[in-house]
Every structure is written in C-alpha cells, then in structure tokens.
Amino acid sequence: MRVFQILIDGFAISALYALGATGFTLIFGVSGVLNLSHGAIMVAAAVAAWAAASVLNVGTYAGALIGVGVALLTAFATYFAVVKPIQDSRRIPNEEKEIFVLTGTLLWGIMIQELIAYFFTNNAKTVLPIVEGVVEILGVRTPKNEIFTAIVCCLVIALLWLLVNRTRTGKAVLAASMNPRGVTLLGLELTNIYIVVWAIYGILAGIAGVLLGMFLGVSSYSVGPLTASAFSIVVLGGLGSVSGSLIAAFVVGYLETLTAYLVSPAYRTIPALLLLVFVMYIRPQGLLGRR
C-alpha cells in the first residue's frame, strides 16, 4: 500500500513543482532573468485567493481566478518596476546586470513578503479547495483535491507546450530564447515578446501558487523555500530547458516524498540537495542544459 501512497502523493507534489518551475525556466531561457521574487509571487497568488474566498466570500472559483490575476499583475510589476529598468540602465555595466537583477528581484520579493505579512499576518493559510472529499485509489485514501491538482498541472503544462510549439506568438518566444538578435532582425519587437513571456510566467506562477495554497497551505514564510526549490529544480534540469525542469521536478518531488515516508519528514529536503550538489559536480550545466 505504501508504494501506491508514495506514487500518488509524489506525483501530485512533483506536478506542482513542475508547474512552478516551468515559468521560472521560461523567463530565464528567453530573457536571461533569474527571478528571485518567484516564491513571493506564488504566495501572493495563494493569499489573494484565500482572502477573496474566505474573507470576501466570492466563492472558490472566483477566488482562484483572483489569485491568478494578482499573480499576473505582480509579475508585470516585477518586470516593469525592477527588471526592465535594470536591463535598460546605462549606468550598470552589461556583465553586472545579472547580479543586479538577482539583487533587485530578491529585494522586491522581500517587499512583497513583508507586505503580505503586514496585511494578512504570518499565519499559514489554506485556500478552500475547489473539489472536496476523498476517493480510494488502489487502496489509498486520496483527497480529490490532490487529483485535481495533478490534473490541472498536467493540463496547464500541455497547454503551454501547445502554445509554444503551435502558435505564432509561441514560436516567436521560442525563437527569442534561441537568438534574440535574430528575432529583432526579423522585425519582431523583443520587448513585446518579453511582455508575453512575463504574462505566461505570471499565469503559471499564479496557478501553481493557488494550487499550492489548496494542497499544502502557504504563509509568508514559504517565500524563501519556494524560490529556492524552483531555483534548484531549474538548475538540476538545466537552466532554460523546460523539459529538463519537468524531469527534475519529478526527480525532486519523488525523492522528497520517499524520504518523508521512509526516513523522516524532518530530512525531507536533504537527499534532493545532495543530488543537486552531485549533479553540479559531474555535469555543471544540469541534466538537459545547453551550455
């Protein structure tokens, strides 16, 4: 029974990790930005969904929608208030822009985190799940919400794949990640592509945040760990490689679940960290990284 339990729980967690990390890696792949306010945006989405559903009583569906909307707005704010000014700045030398984006988004994330803590306290919040109840799969009592989470994550990732590979906008995004200069030469405005990518990112992070809020609950303390886990999954898979991130998300998700069930929940994150260090030593570019 325990085997099935680990398989089912691990799948839900991994799918959630995958969704959270996909947007993160997409932005890096296209614009070379590592967004350290990632965790804060996810938590903002979850807290907004919680506040809308539990305080304003707008219902679970509207609440989830508001959560995703807040994430989208926060992602745009991150791009226009922090990332774009640094990228456009003439006073910052080009080779140092990376560290400035890292520092800037880190500070921005702390600001979001503190605002959430100020207005909504540090207490953990669980978003009301859209589907309730439990079902029995292979003898394991599984909350329907967990299945819902896994299905939504897989659907969204599939939609993203379609968007990137089958639409004109998506192909432009893909082209920008391969060669930004080439895209500009073809007459496409790079800034517009960046805005599209940040919009996709905001929606992905928002959905991931709201689902996380329903599944495990969030508090303003989750900001750091969420950013760190997305960062390590993305590096494990190879920066900028979406398929690498998906594989890495499942590796990390199952490794954590296995440790939590078989050893102790207290050691949950340790094997994944060790694996990360190991992979970086033998293959610094990650599992499917290009450089």
Next chain:
Amino acid sequence: MSNFFTTRLFFVSLALVVIAATLPLYVSGYVLGLLTVAFYFGVFAMAWDLLFGFAGEVNFGPTFLIGVGAYTAGILNAQFGWSVYPCIVLGALASVIAGLVLALPALRVRGPYFGLTTLVAVLMLQNFIVVFADLTGGEIGLTIPDVISINAGTNYWIALGFMTISAAILYGLSQSPIGLVLQASGQDPVQAGALGFNIVKHKLAAFIVSAFFSGLSGALLVFYFGTASVGTVVDVAVGVNVIVSAVLGGRRTVLGAALGAIFLIVAGEFLRPTGELATFIVSAVALLVVLFFPGGFLGAALSREARS
C-alpha cells in the same frame, strides 16, 4: 597605494574611526550594543565584497562561512569547555576550510550555477545543525557560557578595532596587485589566464581571506551575543542582509560595504516603531539605491569626487 594616505578617502575614514572611538564616552549602552553588532556585520559585508566585487564570484551563502566559524567557536566553548580565544582562532580556521570547500565548485562552475551551490551549502549547514541538535543546540540555538567582556564599552572598542583592522587589510589587499589580478580574473578569466596569471591560485586566496574574516567575525559575534542560533548567523535572510549591505554601500569598494552594513542595521533599529513594516522600508530603500545609484553610497560619492 602609497598615495592613498594623502587622499580624501583616507582622511574621512580616519576621522570617522576617531569619532567612533570616542562614542563610548557619551552615548548609551544601547547605542553601543547596536553599533557593535553593526561593526561585525560590516566585516561580513567587506569579506563578501572581496569575493564578489573583485573575484567576481556571486556568493549567495556568506552565512555558510560565517555560520561555520560561529558554530565551531560556540560548540568548542559550550560542549568542550575550551576558553574563549582558542575557540575564536579555531572558528576562523574552520571557516577557512569551509571557504576551500566552497572554492572547489567555484573553479568548475560560474555565475548562477555557483550562486546556487553556495545557497545549497547554507541549506545543508542549516539541516546539519537541526539534525545534530545534541551537539549544536538545534533550532533553539546554542547557549555560550563565556563572553569576551560584559562591559558594553569594551565590546564596542573590540568590534571597532576589529573592523578597522579588517578594513585596512581587505582594502589594502583589494588595491594591491593581487586585487587587480583578482579583478581581471573576475571580469575575463580567459584573458587574465592568457596574460600569465595563475587564476586558480588567486581565486583560492580570495576565498581563504574572505572565509577567514567571515569566520573570525562570526566567532566574535557569537561571544558577544552569548548564543549561536540559525536565525542570527546561518539563515539565508542574514546572508541576504550581508549582500544588500555590500551592494548598498557600493560594490568593489570594500569600505562601502561596511558603511552599507552599519546603515542597514541602524536604519532597521530606527524603523522599529513602524513594526513589521521596517524590513519592507529597508528593502524598498535598498531597491531604489540599486535601481538609481547602482554604484552604491561610496560609489556615488567617489564618482562625484572624480568628476570635480
């Protein structure tokens, strides 16, 4: 280097140190205590700036070096009953070993990958402390029986003296030929290597020096606080403060990093009446400085002087 003693920067620094040294005569113990912590933090930030500003290594885990030094000193004192000074020396040495461990991946991977390795190092240290709670005091922290001194003035002078000496050594190093080679290897390792400089040796030296000062300062801080805990010397948030201090004060200036750290700690204290918004305001100010004065406090001041 020789004409440094005639620059305005030298006289301003000297005046600041002299004024700071007389503070215990007329300010309260509360202010002294605050500044003592700020001075130790200043050393953390300067040691970080040597790695980032000069060697070009983005170290997200300054608290790995600080924490190893602090906990080694604390454990030797609390669990094995060693006296204060050997503990501090061994703490600094342990930190140098930690610096070498951290330098190994730095020689293989660059940029964000190295940044993540250092972040992972902090998380591993944190896990280690929690798992071996019998030895380390776990999440509650370790109570240290001995202190350097109970007099606020003495502690303050020790911290000020330590920061001044560290600043002199680190700044001197950064302006020396070694500092120039480091800067070159941080900006373009291939070309610096082609010019015949041994990059590996210089980078290792930078890590050792940075780790030594981080660890020494961490160990001293532990004996000032009388406790070592994850929240004060290891947590990623502490590391973030160190990084923000260095960027705020002006990266690649060493001395600016100390100013940034003092500003950050004093501002945090002044904003205490605003309650939970204090961190928000400090982060917002830091973000504005990053966006509009990317050179930091000292960078802005120095470039104005250079222009006039």
